Every structure is written in C-alpha cells, then in structure tokens.
Amino acid sequence: MRVLHYYPLCPYSRKVRLCLAEKKLDFSQEIENFWEKKPELTNLNPLGHVPVLVDLNGSILTDSTAIVEYLEEAYPDRKLYPEELLARAETRRLMAWFDTRFAQEVSLVILWEKVIKRMAAKSMGQSSVGPDSNLIRHTKTIMTNHLEYLAWLVDRRNWLAGDHFTLADVTAAAHISVVDYFGDINWEKFESVKNWFMRIKSRPSYRGFFTDRVPAIAPASHYAELDF
Numbered sequence: 001m002r003v004l005h006y007y008p009l010c011p012y013s014r015k016v017r018l019c020l021a022e023k024k025l026d027f028s029q030e031i032e033n034f035w036e037k038k039p040e041l042t043n044l045n046p047l048g049h050v051p052v053l054v055d056l057n058g059s060i061l062t063d064s065t066a067i068v069e070y071l072e073e074a075y076p077d078r079k080l081y082p083e084e085l086l087a088r089a090e091t092r093r094l095m096a097w098f099d100t101r102f103a104q105e106v107s108l109v110i111l112w113e114k115v116i117k118r119m120a121a122k123s124m125g126q127s128s129v130g131p132d133s134n135l136i137r138h139t140k141t142i143m144t145n146h147l148e149y150l151a152w153l154v155d156r157r158n159w160l161a162g163d164h165f166t167l168a169d170v171t172a173a174a175h176i177s178v179v180d181y182f183g184d185i186n187w188e189k190f191e192s193v194k195n196w197f198m199r200i201k202s203r204p205s206y207r208g209f210f211t212d213r214v215p216a217i218a219p220a221s222h223y224a225e226l227d228f
C-alpha cells in the first residue's frame, strides 16, 4: 500500500494529499507529530520533515514539490500541470509563491503560533506558550496583500494559472485551507477569492480535510461548509 506520512494542518502535506486524491491514487495515512523527530519519521527522512510518501514499489519521496512532480510523471492519467508551456511556467511560479512567500509570511506563522509552538513545548515538558497576538495581527495584515493579489488573478482567469485547474490551485488551496481552519480569513472582503475557494472545497479531493482536527483547537464554524 502507498503510505503518506503527514501532519493534518501542514500545508505541504495538504498539497500532496490533494494531488493524490485528484489523481485518484489510493493511499493510507500516517499522522506524524514532526516536531518530535521520532525514528518512524527520521528513518524515512533524516530531516524529519513531512510530507513523506512511500510509493507502491517502496520508493521514498520527500519534499512536496518533488513528490507532486514525481506523481505527475509516474501517474500521468489525470494531469495537474497544464499542456501549454507558458501555463506550466505560470503554474510553477504560483506554486513557488505560495510555498515560499505565503508560507513564510502567513500559513506557517499562523500554524506555528496557534498549534506547533504549544505542542512542541509540551513534548519537551516545558510550560505551554500561547500565540503572540501582535505577530498574529501583523500576519493577518500581510495576508490581506496576498488575498488582494489572489483576487486580481481570479478576477481575470478561470483558475489561478489560466483556464484549467492545476497544481497552482492545489498549492494555494493547501496553504489557504490551513489559515481557514482557524477562521482567520475575512471572506466577506474577498468575494471572488471566496468563490474560487468554494469551487475547490466542492471537489471530492478536498473532502478529507473536513474531518482534520488538532488538539485543543476546534476549526472555525464554517470550516467544513461548502457554502460559507
């Protein structure tokens, strides 16, 4: 059986989960508390990062972009890169944007402050530390710039990179869905982005996220709603 080692609210893990589901590839899931650096994970990936995919033939793959590109080549039936050369370049540009800029400025900051910081302290026997409210406020301001850019794109295109649903949509949705878990997006201000996100939430590949939970933090009330 193909196995994905992942953490439910890790955006990179979500990118690979969406990709596997879009391609209709069966897999079983192993949740890894990556901050604990347990041998079950470090034996597969010495860096102790998730996601890690162990494919049917036992091949071990790490790094979400390397994994989705591997899946695209190994299982080309349902393509997530567009056919057209320039649209492929645009897809890669947007994937890189979300995996670096959006992650460093928004999704990973929120995830760290709201969940991982507390869990990591607990696993080291240290007293719990709450989120830094100034940093969260600053992060939400920065996120507004990203959402404005996203609105600019979806106002002009059917999907993020052009006419077709691609890995750009997968990657962006993976990061945004993490922030949405905490209810940190003011959707009323970004109607066109909300419509794009609703279309993604309606896809069968997204369903697995609805039941994701992390200890002590319930998702926002609209998190599992298709029409929010």
Ligand SMILES: N[C@@H](CCC(=O)N[C@@H](CS)C(=O)NCC(=O)O)C(=O)O
Pocket: 007, 009, 010, 011, 012, 013, 034, 035, 047, 048, 049, 050, 051, 062, 063, 064, 065, 099
């Ligand atoms: N470039 C990697 C990044 C993966 C990553 O940073 N994952 C985080 C969880 S969201 C992690 O495992 N961090 C462990 C650490 O920083 O030690 C990818 O795309 O898969």
